[in-house]
Amino acid sequence: MTLEAYADTIVPGEKRHPDDHAIAGVSEGPGSVEAGALELLETEATGITAGLDFLVPMLNGHAKAYAEEHHRELDPSLPEFVALSYDDRVQLILRLTKNGHPEKDGWVSLALFCNMAFDSAPHLSTAQALADGHPGLLAMGISTPDEDGLWRFPNYSYGRKLAELHPDTTPSGSPA
């Protein structure tokens, strides 16, 4: 649940059900969690899977300290990071990923993969992910490939002159 809350802070989505605590519900449509962030993070090829067991308690520890510092009452039935509001989650992630933070690399890596789950779904084959309705790829408007799984765009150019060439262009087409 803690990792879902982190992913939902990077690319937020709408709650899956009324009692969804991990997803803060600040954005319409699916976010990183429904795009498969957990599946991606648990893909060993990312190189961060083994570290998740350490990142989760560290994140909750940071959330607890943040809550004490800002006098936030946290729901004791939830992991501390999940119990934070969306805005507080944002502020904490900004702090953890700031230049100079000793754990920056880990939190940035986590953010990178949470973002990638939405914008490129590297835990899935792209053509198949589109065919299966991957919410991130669809939200970005990525088109479907040809039947052989490859993309081709026969129309690609406005096909007309749109600017004057730089006067110092050499015959090779380079700057002088």
Add this chain to the structure above:
Amino acid sequence: MTSDKTEVLIVGSGFGGAIAAYHLAAGGAKVTVLERGPWLESKDFDHDFLLGSSYTRAFDFVVGDGMSVLGGNCVGGGSVVYFAAMPRAPKFVFERHGSIGRRMWPAEISRDTLEPWYDRVSESIPVTQQDWNDVTYSGGLWAAACHHSGRTANPTPVAIDNAKCTNCNWMMGGCRFDAKRSLLTNYLPAALAHGATIRPLHEVQKIERTPDGGYRVHYNIVDEVDYRVHSESGVIEAKIVILAAGAGATPVILQRSEESLGKMPHGVGRYFSGNGERLNTAILNEDKVREVLGLSREDGLAYEANQIGKGPTVACWDRLDENLPEYSRYSMEQLYFPPGLGTILAQVPGGDSPTWFGKEKKEILKRWKSWLTIFLMTEDDNEGVFGPPPPTGNAFRVSQQMLGRGALKYDPTPNTLSGWAQADAEVKEIMEKDGLAKIAPWTNDVVGAYTVHPLASCRIGDDAATSALHPNHELRDHPGIFVTDGSAVPGALTVNPAMTIAALAERAVPGIVKAAQNRGIDVKYGAPSPDGAINGRRGVTKLALSLAGD
């Protein structure tokens, strides 16, 4: 451990390695190329973001302290993952002073003296001029925006066979259609035809000297799926070593070799340049694209074409003016940058914090089809320095493929920051004119600045105090070791550097051949272009004699 011998050992198979490999093999030398990445063919180049597809196999993203480097990691190196833009560097670049306060390039190299070598590359790859019909929607939009704000714009010269190109925009993971003229289509097959050997998945660790004045090169064999796994190691002895592992790796190999080779020149692992690069993301107003620029597509859309194309097709060169002061000259080029590791760095234009993640960022992701990326190549200050090398390779590998953590530190000087700010401001002026778009630069806060064109970490120069290599690319105080990749380029070029890296490699070859001859290797200089054309050779004949000291 396996042990072997060759005459010329080349580390890396990108522009610097492939060009040297071809000429030396064609001239009769026994050439072995060690490449740390896999050997992929066109059928292996996937249209897929799946981890383990060619996208993650073929390139590396190394996060440093203040600078991240994206580079090739396969046979063909950077040429397999580059966007094939091949402009020649403007004249003023060779006169730059940079951080040393006087001309940083060797006295004998200028645009004029390099021109015949550019011609050789242009014939060999080959490089062609584009016309407006070749320009993609995104390039056309950039051209129209430049024109609308009173600027010029040029279709860029490229190494693309337009008849084969499908404008799929997957070229960063390798070209499936053989439209991109990577080194896999010219120098490398020609080198193989002349007997060169290429060994993929061989990551060079260090070099040591042999009693007879040659070199012994240590390598690890990298697992073809999980690059974190090294199965075995070996050594290979050679009379000449050519390092062409890229500006992010060549200095690391030399640093690690210092214990066995002896002290390295001061310039090794210093003066790194990110080619002054910046990325800006414009979120277009489609209605304004139609109204202000008068653009529309065949299907009635104004733009919505971020996914369509073939990398950069149009650049504005108005600021490549030799009369402007250093650090204020730059090119502004339209570029495609795919989703994945890069998209996260796009910031919400004019948004409140946070701008690189969060709910507003998601809203601009939903408008991804209306993105236009502008790539700025400015004059930076060569401020990158490599820290102690990691145990193997040039980074601590994080992911199975692609992602690593390196020891490069980059703290931009006020000169660099000023150049970036001027370029950012000008792109903003162009793209936000009359409500055309909202634009913001990619953030440096997450993984530092970002370069796809690492340069100058072992640069050539006349001065031992500020360069690692003699003007002939031989490593100072270590005769028989040459460096021919981007690390030899002295500084930022204000344009895409592949053409200049290649031209310098071509120029270095006659001197390397001479050094090989002096070490008893039966080799001659004078091969034609890989396809047999001879105009380029004719153009450099006299220069080659001079460079070989004849």
